Amino acid sequence: MEKRVYFKGWFLPALLITPQLLITAIFFFYPAGTAIWWSLFNPDPFGLSTKFVGFANFDYLFADSYYKESFYTTAIFSSLVTLFSMGIALYLAVLADRLIKGAGIYQTLLIWPYAVAPAIAGILWMFLFDTQTGLISWYLGLLGYDWNHLLNETEAMGLVIVASTWSRVSYNFLFFLAGLQAIPRAIIEAAAIDGARFWRRFWTIIFPLLSPTTFFLVVMNIVYAFFDTFGVIHTITKGGPGQSTTILVYKVYSDGFVGLDLGSSAAQSVILLIIVGLLTILQFKFVEKKVHY
Amino acid sequence: MVENRGLNYWLTHVGLSFGVLVLFFPLWLAFVASTVTNSEIIHPPMPLWPGDQFFVNYGRALIEGDRGQTSASVARMLLNTVIVAIGIAVGKIVISFTSAFAIVYFRFPARKFFFWIIFLTLMLPVEVRILPTYEVVAGFGMLNTYSGLIFPLIASATATFLFRQFFMTVPDEIVEAARIDGARPMQFFIDILIPISRTNIAALFLIMFIYGWNQYLWPLLMTTDPSMNTIIMGVEQMIGGQDDVTPWPVVMAASMMAMLPPIIVVISMQNLFIRGLTDSDK
Numbered sequence: 001m002e003k004r005v006y007f008k009g010w011f012l013p014a015l016l017i018t019p020q021l022l023i024t025a026i027f028f029f030y031p032a033g034t035a036i037w038w039s040l041f042n043p044d045p046f047g048l049s050t051k052f053v054g055f056a057n058f059d060y061l062f063a064d065s066y067y068k069e070s071f072y073t074t075a076i077f078s079s080l081v082t083l084f085s086m087g088i089a090l091y092l093a094v095l096a097d098r099l100i101k102g103a104g105i106y107q108t109l110l111i112w113p114y115a116v117a118p119a120i121a122g123i124l125w126m127f128l129f130d131t132q133t134g135l136i137s138w139y140l141g142l143l144g145y146d147w148n149h150l151l152n153e154t155e156a157m158g159l160v161i162v163a164s165t166w167s168r169v170s171y172n173f174l175f176f177l178a179g180l181q182a183i184p185r186a187i188i189e190a191a192a193i194d195g196a197r198f199w200r201r202f203w204t205i206i207f208p209l210l211s212p213t214t215f216f217l218v219v220m221n222i223v224y225a226f227f228d229t230f231g232v233i234h235t236i237t238k239g240g241p242g243q244s245t246t247i248l249v250y251k252v253y254s255d256g257f258v259g260l261d262l263g264s265s266a267a268q269s270v271i272l273l274i275i276v277g278l279l280t281i282l283q284f285k286f287v288e289k290k291v292h293y
Numbered sequence: 294m295v296e297n298r299g300l301n302y303w304l305t306h307v308g309l310s311f312g313v314l315v316l317f318f319p320l321w322l323a324f325v326a327s328t329v330t331n332s333e334i335i336h337p338p339m340p341l342w343p344g345d346q347f348f349v350n351y352g353r354a355l356i357e358g359d360r361g362q363t364s365a366s367v368a369r370m371l372l373n374t375v376i377v378a379i380g381i382a383v384g385k386i387v388i389s390f391t392s393a394f395a396i397v398y399f400r401f402p403a404r405k406f407f408f409w410i411i412f413l414t415l416m417l418p419v420e421v422r423i424l425p426t427y428e429v430v431a432g433f434g435m436l437n438t439y440s441g442l443i444f445p446l447i448a449s450a451t452a453t454f455l456f457r458q459f460f461m462t463v464p465d466e467i468v469e470a471a472r473i474d475g476a477r478p479m480q481f482f483i484d485i486l487i488p489i490s491r492t493n494i495a496a497l498f499l500i501m502f503i504y505g506w507n508q509y510l511w512p513l514l515m516t517t518d519p520s521m522n523t524i525i526m527g528v529e530q531m532i533g534g535q536d537d538v539t540p541w542p543v544v545m546a547a548s549m550m551a552m553l554p555p556i557i558v559v560i561s562m563q564n565l566f567i568r569g570l571t572d573s574d575k
Contacts, residue, residue, distance in 0.1 A: 005465040006398050007478040013395035017407055020392040020448060024410060027445040028417045031425035038425070092312045095305045102306075108560055109313045111567075115555035117507035117525045120548055123532070124319040127326065133541065135322060138337040166316065174567060227420045231509040235529050249420045256424040257514065265424055272421040280416050 032273065038266030057267035066243055067251070067268075074247040077161065078225030084165040086217055089172030094202070096173075097180040107177065114170035119231030121167035122160075126236045129159055149237065153244035156237045160245050163236060164229045171224075172217055179213035180206070219283040226275070248272055320552075327351065327545040334541045346542060354546040358531065367547045370524040373439075374506055374551075377523055380443040381505030382498050389452035390494070394482055396453075397460040398468070415450040419511055427514055437518040446511060452497055455572055459493050460486070496569030499562055503555045524551040 039057050061067045092110060096103045113121070128136045129149060137147040149155040183206060191201045207214075230249050233239060239246035239254055246254065252272065256265030322341075326334055329344035358366040365373075395401075396408055419426065426445050435441030463486075471481045487494075512523040522530065528547045532539050559566050 003397055003461070003465065003468075005468045005472075006400055007472075007481075009399070009478070010401040012478055013399035013401045013404075016391040016395040020388040020411060020453065021407060023388065023444060023448040024414055026429060027426055028414050028422070028448055029410075031422040031429055032417050034425035034428070035422055088312070092309060095308045095312075098301075098305050099309075106309045106313065108563060110309075110316060111563070112556045112560055113316055114570075115503055115507075115559040116552050117509060117555075119507075119509040119525050119529060120551055121319075123528060123544070123548055124323050127541070127545070128319060128322060133335050133337050133339065135337065135339055166319070169316065171570075174570060178567075178571060227418050230420060231525070234509070234513075235532075252421065253423065253510070262424065269421050269424070273416065276418060276421060277416045 035266045035269040035273070038262055039270045041263065053263070057263045058271075061264060061267050061271070066246075069243055070246050070248055070251045073157075073243070073245065074226065077157065077164075077229075077245070077247055078222050080161050081164045081168065081225040081229070082218060082221040084161065085168035085221060086172050086176075086214070088165070089169045090176050092169070093173050093176035093180055094206075096177055103177075107174075110173050111170045113167055114174075116167055117231060118164065118167050118228055119235050121163050122232040122235030125159060125163035125166065149241075151241055153241055156241055156245050160229070160232050160236050163232045164225065167232070168221065168224060172221065175213055175217055176210070179210050183209050216283070219279055223276070223279055223283075226272075226279075248275075323545045323548055326541055327549050329542055331538070331540055331542055335538070350542040350546040351550070354543045354550065358527070358543075358547075365519045365522050365527065367524065367527070367550055369520060370522050370527040370547075371550065371554075373442075373521060374523045374525070375554075376439055377442045377508070377512070378502050378505035380439060381446050381508075382501035384443055384447035385449040385452050385501050386494055386497060388447060389449050390456050390487075390490070393453050393456035393460060394486065397457055398478070398481075411448070411450050411453050413450075414448045419446060423510065423514060430515065437516055437521045439521075441515050442508075442512055442521075442523070443505075446505070446508065449501075452501070455493065455497060456490070459490060463489065492565070492568075493572070496565045496572060498569075499558060499566045500569040502558065506555050527551075 040054060041052055092106075096106050096110075099106070116124075126134075128134050129147060131137060131148050131150055134147075140147045147155060149159045187205060187209075188201060191205055196204070226247070227249055229247070230253070233245055233247065233250050234253075237245040239250045248268065249272065252265055252268045255261045255268065259265075322339070325340060325343050327350050328347045329340055330346055333340060333344065354367045356366055356368065358370075392407075392411065396404060430436060430441045430445060433441075435444070467485060468481065471485055476484070507525055508523065509525050509529075513526045513529075516522050516526070519527075519530075524547070528544060528551050531544050531547060
């Protein structure tokens with residue numbers, strides 16, 4: 001798409017686009033290039049010597065059982081967060097869409113968690129499940145269940161999933177509700193007249209028509225679970241106990257900033273770059289094609 | 294809609310109300326915790342109804358923070374966060390608006406190439422380039438400064454796209470009319486393009502403001518000086534030193550103050566916010 005009418009000259013547009021390009025070059029491309037460079041060399045933390053090691057950093061990573069485990073952890077974590085946050089959001093959106101009056105009020109009451117930073121969401125849930133003072137863990141104790149997410153890997157994973165889901169439901173709810181409200185009422189009413197009950201209408205008409213929204217949200221939620229949940233994990237578990245909640249992004253951070261292993265951290269950044277690249281392409285493919293059945 | 298009577302109607306309300314309550318539960322307990330004494334919290338179960346320590350806890354958080362151990366006062370952190378969030382939102386909008394204008398309304402060499410360069414930033418979230426970006430910022434001497442907190446986050450492919458899309462819908466006749474009237478590009482930009490983009494700018498500002506407010510990883514790396522902490526990372530710093538009991542009421546008061554500004558923004562400007570969200574992500 002091009003404008004038919006435009007202004008002449010090149011100096012003014014060059015001037016207008018320069019700030020964005022400068023920021024992009026200095027803070028995006030140069031660091032990304034550095035990450036790739038570092039991943040092929042092996043700089044020591046003090047920058048005194050570097051030596052070319054080729055793909056040794058990557059070979060090392062793929063042989064490293066911790067890294068493989070982190071991949072596995074990320075897969076479990078992001079698929080469960082995506083599944084739960086989308087499932088709950090879809091359920092709430094379907095209910096809100098059934099209302100003629102009052103959907104707006106529920107929308108207001110359901111969207112505010114979007115504004116809460118993932119790190120704060122982590123603190124709120126950690127407070128509820130704190131092993132000594134948490135209200136929920138205290139009640140679990142009364143029931144004879146000894147909650148301790150600082151020692152139990154499954155409980156730690158469960159807690160970061162709950163907190164991440166809590167902070168993501170609003171976003172999914174908004175998109176699902178918008179998607180549902182865009183479905184023509186006439187189609188649904190026609191199906192109702194033909195005798196289709198609610199759940200039949202849902203699975204045969206509504207859900208398929210919602211598929212563009214659903215696919216879009218799947219990609220966006222995977223991106224969220226991969227990157228934005230850093231705050232949740234950092235506040236609740238710091239990747240522990242052991243490595244049980246160390247997702248890929250957390251490992252880049254802890255190997256780079258805590259472990260000061262620049263080569264490995266850079267190689268991990270490069271792998272993440274490739275993953276984000278694939279997700280972005282996927283997202284644009286789906287948004288363009290508008291998956292429909 | 295179709296079946297909207299009787300039992301179904303009430304079940305819909307029950308289901309939605311249940312969802313609302315579950316979402317509210319952690320917020321409510323955080324609020325309660327911010328109004329009681331610490332001894333009420335460390336001897337569980339904590340109360341479910343607010344106490345009378347509201348002013349004590351909020352006052353202490355605002356003025357003292359955690360008594361200067363690891364973080365600054367909440368007042369100071371809120372000030373930092375407001376500056377950073379507004380800086381990020383304004384910065385993103387300004388550089389995206391001007392570059393979209395250049396790309397749409399001019400023909401200059403390598404225009405397409407620059408567009409793709411900006412597009413590629415979508416693939417470089419701050420989380421994947423933290424270490425090298427940190428080095429760059431440290432090299433400029435921008436650690437512990439507002440510009441160090443703001444600049445690495447303000448390139449925005451989404452905002453540039455959004456403005457480009459919007460400019461494409463602006464009728465060519467308006468440009469033609471402006472040119473016949475002798476308007477120079479910058480006159481068109483200031484007198485026509487900015488006014489007609491007001492709503493888009495406002496919607497995007499809300500989204501970017503919340504994005505900036507809620508930044509966590511970047512300020513965590515960038516600020517070693519407590520007086521430059523932002524509120525979101527600052528709250529985390531207030532929690533449990535090894536030999537120290539976490540002052541939960543003060544931490545929760547700080548959490549409430551970290552959450553409320555963006556929540557109020559989202560709720561009070563709901564329609565604009567939803568528009569910004571659906572536009573900028575799709």
